[in-house]
Amino acid sequence: MRRLLSESRLVTLTGVGGVGKTRLALRAAAETHRAFRDGVWFVELGGVTDPELVVHTVLEQLGVHDDTVRQHRTVLVEHLRDRQMLLVLDNCEHVVEATAKLADVLLRSSRGLRLLVTSRERLGIDGEHLWQVAPLPRAPALSLFAERAAAVEPKFVLGSQNHDQVSKICALLGGIPLAIELAAVRLRVLTLDHLLSRLDNTFRVLAEGRRGGDPRHQTLQAAVDWSFHLCTRPEQVLWAQASVFSGTFDLQAAERVCSGEGLAHEEVMQSLTGLVDKSVVVSEQHRSGTRFRLLEPLRQYGLGKLRDAGLEQVMRQRHRDHYVEWAERKEEEWFGPQQPQIFSLTRLEHHNLRSALDFCFDSGGEHCVHLAGTLWFYWAGCGMLGEGRHWLDRALADAAPGPVRAKALWVNGYVATLQGDIPAARRMLEECREYALEADDGIALAYATHRLACTHLIGDDLGLADTLFQEARALYRHQRTVNSHTMLAGIELAISAIFQRDFATAEQLCGEAKAVGAAHGELWAQAYAIYVLALCAWVRGDFTRADQLGKECLRIKRTFHDLLGIVLAIEVLAWIAASQGNAARAATLLGATNEIWQTVGYPMFGSRYFGAPHGACESEAISALGAQEFRAVFRKGMDLELEDAIALAIDEEQEGPALPDADASTPLTRRERQVADLIAGGMSNKEIAARLVIARRTAEGHVERILQKLGFSSRTQIATWVTKRRN
Numbered sequence: 001m002r003r004l005l006s007e008s009r010l011v012t013l014t015g016v017g018g019v020g021k022t023r024l025a026l027r028a029a030a031e032t033h034r035a036f037r038d039g040v041w042f043v044e045l046g047g048v049t050d051p052e053l054v055v056h057t058v059l060e061q062l063g064v065h066d067d068t069v070r071q072h073r074t075v076l077v078e079h080l081r082d083r084q085m086l087l088v089l090d091n092c093e094h095v096v097e098a099t100a101k102l103a104d105v106l107l108r109s110s111r112g113l114r115l116l117v118t119s120r121e122r123l124g125i126d127g128e129h130l131w132q133v134a135p136l137p138r139a140p141a142l143s144l145f146a147e148r149a150a151a152v153e154p155k156f157v158l159g160s161q162n163h164d165q166v167s168k169i170c171a172l173l174g175g176i177p178l179a180i181e182l183a184a185v186r187l188r189v190l191t192l193d194h195l196l197s198r199l200d201n202t203f204r205v206l207a208e209g210r211r212g213g214d215p216r217h218q219t220l221q222a223a224v225d226w227s228f229h230l231c232t233r234p235e236q237v238l239w240a241q242a243s244v245f246s247g248t249f250d251l252q253a254a255e256r257v258c259s260g261e262g263l264a265h266e267e268v269m270q271s272l273t274g275l276v277d278k279s280v281v282v283s284e285q286h287r288s289g290t291r292f293r294l295l296e297p298l299r300q301y302g303l304g305k306l307r308d309a310g311l312e313q314v315m316r317q318r319h320r321d322h323y324v325e326w327a328e329r330k331e332e333e334w335f336g337p338q339q340p341q342i343f344s345l346t347r348l349e350h351h352n353l354r355s356a357l358d359f360c361f362d363s364g365g366e367h368c369v370h371l372a373g374t375l376w377f378y379w380a381g382c383g384m385l386g387e388g389r390h391w392l393d394r395a396l397a398d399a400a401p402g403p404v405r406a407k408a409l410w411v412n413g414y415v416a417t418l419q420g421d422i423p424a425a426r427r428m429l430e431e432c433r434e435y436a437l438e439a440d441d442g443i444a445l446a447y448a449t450h451r452l453a454c455t456h457l458i459g460d461d462l463g464l465a466d467t468l469f470q471e472a473r474a475l476y477r478h479q480r481t482v483n484s485h486t487m488l489a490g491i492e493l494a495i496s497a498i499f500q501r502d503f504a505t506a507e508q509l510c511g512e513a514k515a516v517g518a519a520h521g522e523l524w525a526q527a528y529a530i531y532v533l534a535l536c537a538w539v540r541g542d543f544t545r546a547d548q549l550g551k552e553c554l555r556i557k558r559t560f561h562d563l564l565g566i567v568l569a570i571e572v573l574a575w576i577a578a579s580q581g582n583a584a585r586a587a588t589l590l591g592a593t594n595e596i597w598q599t600v601g602y603p604m605f606g607s608r609y610f611g612a613p614h615g616a617c618e619s620e621a622i623s624a625l626g627a628q629e630f631r632a633v634f635r636k637g638m639d640l641e642l643e644d645a646i647a648l649a650i651d652e653e654q655e656g657p658a659l660p661d662a663d664a665s666t667p668l669t670r671r672e673r674q675v676a677d678l679i680a681g682g683m684s685n686k687e688i689a690a691r692l693v694i695a696r697r698t699a700e701g702h703v704e705r706i707l708q709k710l711g712f713s714s715r716t717q718i719a720t721w722v723t724k725r726r727n
Contacts, residue, residue: 001028001131005086005114006692008129009107012117015133016280016295018178021118022090024133029088029116035694036114038085046091051098058087058102073102077109084112084690092119093278094230100125112690120230121277132282135175135295142166144177148184156187165192172199174295228301231278237263238271239280239294240309243302244319247351248284248291256322261311288345316359323349323356324367327374334377335483337521343560346378353378357391366404369395373408377484379415381524383563385600388415396428406432406444414451418564420602422455429455446475450489458605462496469493487513487525494532499609503536510536527556527565534572538579546576551650558646566642567596570649571604571614578617583624584633586617591637592645667709675702679715680722 001024004011013021029040043061048054055072064079080087087106092099100123103115107127117123122130136144145166146158158166169192173179186195228236241258242249249257254272259265272292275281282293294302306312326349330342346353353375360368372388372395379388392412399405409432416425429452436445453468469489476486494509510529517526534549550573557565574589597603604610622630640648668676671692678688689699703715712718 001025001116002032004129004131005032005116006694008127009113010103010115010117010123010125010128012119012122012128012130013133014118014120014122014130016135016176016298017120018176019133019135020177021133023177025088025090025116025118029086032086035689035692036085038083038112040086040088042088042090044090045095045099048095051095054095054098055102058089073105076102077105080106080110080113082112083110086114086116088116088118090118092117092123093121096121096123099123120280136170136177136180137175138167138170141170141175141177141180145170145180145184148181149187152185153187162192165196169196169199174298176295228305231280232271232274234263234267234271235274235278235280236305237261238268239275239298240302240305241311241315242272242275242281242292242294243299243306244312244315244355245294245299245352246355248293248348249352250289250291253322253326253352254292257315257318261314261318286344286348288341288348291348317363319352320356320359320363320367323352324371324374327353327371331374331377334381334524335520335522339521339523340559342377343382346375346382347561361394366399366402369399369404369408373404373411376411376414379411380418381484381560381562383561383566385415385419385563388412389419401435403439403441403444406435406439406441406448409435410444410447410451413448414454417451417454417458419600420458420605422459422606425455426452442475442479443481446472446479446481447485449475450485453489454492457492457496458607458610460608462499462609465496466493469496482516482520484522484525487516487522488528491525491528491532494529495535498532498535498539501539503539506532507536523556524560524562524565527553527562527569530556531565531568531572534569534576538572538576541579543576543580547573547580550576554646554650563596563600566646567593567600570596570645573649575613575617578620581624583621583630587621587625587630587633588637588640589645589649590614590618590621591634592640592648593637594634595638595640596642596645668706672702672706672709675699676706676718676722679703679706680719682719 001011005028013025015021026042029042033040041062043058045054045057048057055076059072059076059079062076062079064075089099089103096119099117099119103117103123104125106113107115122128135141142158142163146156149156149158169183170180173183183195183199190198228239231239238254238258241261241263242254244257245253251269251272255265255268259268263271272281276283276292280294280298282295284291284293303312306315330346334342353371357368357371360371368391372391375388375391378384379392389412392408392415396405396408396412399408409428413425413429413432416422416428429448432444432448433452435441436443436448449468450472453465453472456462456465456468459465469492473486473489473493476482476489490509490513494506494513497503497506497509510532513529514526514533517523517529530549530553534546534553537543537546537549550569554566554569554573557569570589570593574586574593577583577589578586594603604614621633625633637645646652674692675688678691683691685699685703688694688702692699703718706712706718707714710718710721712721
């Protein structure tokens with residue numbers, strides 16, 4: 001804040017109620033007061049209900065009295081004209097227009113004036129520098145809770161025995177300081193366990209508030225109520241209806257879900273913009289565009305309004321329907337060039353998809369089974385096996401027989417296979433095949449047969465696996481189906497061919513799959529073809545080519561966070577390293593895969609064929625390094641974070657030292673260079689102090705250090721030096 005005040009004459013702190021805007025403003029003002037000859041003045045505008053009284057309130061706080069008929073604005077302008085001061089205008093959102101007009105006039109008429117404003121909405125005038133005050137990060141939030149808790153319960157100490165509970169409480173309260181303080185005060189009458197259990201509804205616990213202080217801040221409910229009533233009617237409607245979103249959402253989703261229930265489609269964007277300006281909604285920039293988010297306490301408040309209006313069920317249905325349609329579109333688009341973008345978008349919508357799935361289960365019907373099955377590309381393709389299994393198991397528990405259940409069966413069988421849970425996978429896939437044969441459902445039969453073949457592939461029954469793969473490929477062709485699954489059927493058949501040392505067939509099958517992927521812009525399945533081609537090159541002894549292909553596969557799989565693809569690629573790169581005589585690299589990579597497998601499923605699927613090269617690689621590394629050294633290096637690999645393991649595997653250059661500053665050839669610091677520039681502009685120490693919002697003594701110290709560092713004896717020499725550097 002000190003830096004911002006040195007760069008701009010108007011700084012506006014925005015943020016939700018209770019986030020600490022006022023405290024930050026007071027702290028910044030206190031720490032910069034020496035820079036202002038005429039002091040720092042604080043003006044509280046929260047109690048001003050009439051915009052016409054804003055100027056009068058400022059005059060009162062400044063101690064300026066004028067009983068003439070002159071306009072108050074004129075009096076204020078004349079009083080401030082030649083003064084050098086910082087004026088803090090607190091809680092301006094409800095009189096933002098009047099405050100903006102006053103600020104514009106004062107800044108134009110008084111060159112020595114700087115304004116620090118707190119508001120949930122920007123002033124919107126020229127020269128305004130915005131700073132959004134964010135909720136507290138985890139560590140400061142915990143510290144604040146502990147400090148406030150100890151104030152009401154002296155025996156309270158934050159330690160290992162209650163750290164997780166306090167972390168959950170602070171997370172539920174969104175890191176908002178006011179909410180955290182109000183929660184901590186409740187430890188007078190509630191135990192920590194009791195407080196946490198009751199925070200499912202954040203405001204229910206805090207509704208009674210505490211005595212004393214501004215009525216708006218006696219409870220968080222009051223603070224949010226105050227903010228709510230400052231919104232326009234369409235903004236209030238959108239606030240309530242957008243509370244059905246979890247995490248972030250985009251404009252299209254808001255328009256699709258929130259319009260039609262008291263809010264016209266064309267009003268959504270304007271209302272959303274208004275809520276962002278009022279710091280009710282937070283906007284975030286992502287590669288896919290702007291997304292929006294309600295902090296959890298404010299979302300809970302909106303849900304309360306929705307319940308009061310009797311619209312919660314209706315809005316949750318609209319939310320569910322939107323995300324079911326969204327998932328259907330992304331599943332269809334998955335086989336194409338948009339795969340990386342779909343992955344990123346699905347990750348962004350993760351919380352909304354969870355919320356939609358939850359509501360599906362609460363409301364009954366086939367929506368839950370349909371949505372869980374539709375998201376196969378996310379569960380199996382993007383490293384979400386565990387969560388996918390959770391939703392699919394839950395969906396199948398009560399699903400009635402039919403095509404929707406059949407799809408969920410083969411998808412869950414697929415996920416279970418990737419996890420190494422072969423018995424469960426086979427049960428589901430056999431059930432799906434039985435249904436498909438009985439119902440003459442060719443689509444379900446193809447997918448179930450294909451995925452059943454995979455269970456036999458990793459179960460080491462290569463003969464049966466080959467038969468089922470061929471059958472599935474024939475069914476796919478009969479239905480003219482071409483997608484990522486049909487590509488994988490050929491790739492997985494190629495893996496079986498490798499295990500049977502039929503490398504020519506394996507390369508042919510993967511070449512075909514790779515061509516299909518390239519033609520459609522598909523990358524995810526194509527990466528598995530590249531993996532198999534790396535295996536072929538490795539077996540043939542073409543280690544250079546194998547290494548290139550293994551790294552290419554890993555780079556693609558990294559894009560999708562496909563943990564199975566990642567761990568398989570790192571495995572083959574470890575095998576290649578061992579074959580090249582680089583035992584240390586092989587051992588490190590094996591250590592890394594050991595950790596990743598724990599998050600995927602059973603290492604190497606428990607397969608003899610998959611496991612044999614892994615075992616051979618380990619033996620070679622131990623033989624070369626010795627058992628003790630191997631364990632040490634292996635442990636280093638285990639300690640690697642996923643991104644570090646990937647970077648090591650693809651020989652990604654580690655981040656080097658920071659680039660030198662553009663002015664590294666000078667001995668001056670950034671602040672000293674600023675001071676030197678101002679000296680070259682002819683400013684005195686007093687003027688430099690005013691410009692940079694620092695004390696005059698501090699400015700004098702900077703000048704003395706500049707002279708000492710540059711070996712000069714006069715300000716003229718500094719000015720000449722600056723001019724030469726500019727030229």
